[in-house]
Amino acid sequence: xxxxxxxxxxxxxxxxxxxxxxxxxxxxxxxxxxxxxxxxxxxxxxxxxxxxxxxxxxxxxxxxxxxxxxxxxxxxxxxxxxxxxxxxxxxxxxxxxxxxxxxxxxxxxxxxxxxxxxxxxxxxxxxxxxxxxxxxxxxxxxxxxxxxxxxxxxxxxxxxxxxxxxxxxxxxxxxxxxxxxxxxxxxxxxxxxxxxxxxxxxxxxxxxxxxxxxxxxxxxxxxx
Numbered sequence: 001x002x003x004x005x006x007x008x009x010x011x012x013x014x015x016x017x018x019x020x021x022x023x024x025x026x027x028x029x030x031x032x033x034x035x036x037x038x039x040x041x042x043x044x045x046x047x048x049x050x051x052x053x054x055x056x057x058x059x060x061x062x063x064x065x066x067x068x069x070x071x072x073x074x075x076x077x078x079x080x081x082x083x084x085x086x087x088x089x090x091x092x093x094x095x096x097x098x099x100x101x102x103x104x105x106x107x108x109x110x111x112x113x114x115x116x117x118x119x120x121x122x123x124x125x126x127x128x129x130x131x132x133x134x135x136x137x138x139x140x141x142x143x144x145x146x147x148x149x150x151x152x153x154x155x156x157x158x159x160x161x162x163x164x165x166x167x168x169x170x171x172x173x174x175x176x177x178x179x180x181x182x183x184x185x186x187x188x189x190x191x192x193x194x195x196x197x198x199x200x201x202x203x204x205x206x207x208x209x210x211x212x213x214x215x216x217x218x219x220x221x222x223x224x
Contacts, residue, residue: 002024007020007023007024008020008021008022008023008024009021010063010067012068013120017068017069019067020092021075021088021147022088022092022093022095023093025085026093026094026095027079027094027095034092034098038205058077058078058079059078059079059083059211059212060077060078060109060110060211060212061075061076061077061212062075062076062110062111062112062117062213063075063112064076064112064115064117066114067090071090072088072089072090073089074088074089074090074112074117074131075087075088075089076110076112076117076131077095077111077131078107078108078109082106083106083107083108083122084097084098084107085097085107085110085119085129085137086098087117087129087131087135089131094186096131096135097135098129098131098135098136098137099135106121106122107119107120107121107122108120108121108122108154108156109155109156109157109214110129110154110157111157111158111159111164111214113157113159113162113163113164116128116129117129117130117131118140118157118164118202119137119157119167120155120156120157122155123143123153124142124143124144124146124153124155124166124168125139125141125142125143126139126140126141126143126166126189127139127140128140130164133187140189140193141189141193141194141196143155143166143168144166144168144185144196144198145196146168146185152170152172152173152179153168153169153170153171154168154169154171155167155168155169155216156169156209157214158207158209158214158215159216160188160202160205160207160214160216161205161217163188164188164189165186165188165199166186166187166188167184167186167189167209167211167214168184168186168187169181169184169209170182170183170184170185171217185198186198186199186202186207187199202216204219204220205217205218205219206218206219206220206222
């Protein structure tokens with residue numbers, strides 16, 4: 001959540017527990033004095049009327065661990081019209097940017113898995129973000145081989161039994177410039193991280209996809 005201060009924080013809607021994050025005024029590309037003059041200013045129409053453009057928009061935030069259980073955690077975000085990546089660690093006062101993400105841009109999903117931050121760009125390329133002392137982006141794999149006629153593709157990352165499958169959502173254009181979902185494919189990298197393997201089923205796992213995050217649960221735990 002965001003306040004006029006401009007403070008940026010997590011809140012548990014049930015317990016009301018609040019965990020503070022670095023202020024957005026410390027974000028390198030943020031026009032805090034413009035947007036947070038009052039909360040009504042945080043909308044596109046205001047920016048257009050004032051002939052201003054705020055380069056900072058948030059599309060996704062992901063936690064490395066439950067902050068109510070772990071003192072050390074990392075928050076990664078996809079931000080801006082070019083969908084780049086920034087992060088902060090618990091106790092940080094600013095938002096370090098991952099420089100390599102500025103070169104490629106348009107990252108569509110992020111996911112922590114086995115202590116590592118994975119990202120997928122708009123082309124379906126997978127990379128690992130190192131958020132240690134010197135933030136770096138390491139290319140892991142190109143996208144699975146797909147036909148060019150499959151239309152618009154949206155990519156999702158999910159965690160499945162400590163593995164990291166990638167879901168491709170294919171959408172076709174229908175009249176009035178709308179999109180209709182045509183199919184989903186789920187692929188997983190082999191043990192060497194070089195070849196994609198098609199997953200024909202998810203066994204007892206149930207996969208939920210979302211624009212902000214995706215998750216899997218076991219059907220065995222929900223028998224009624």
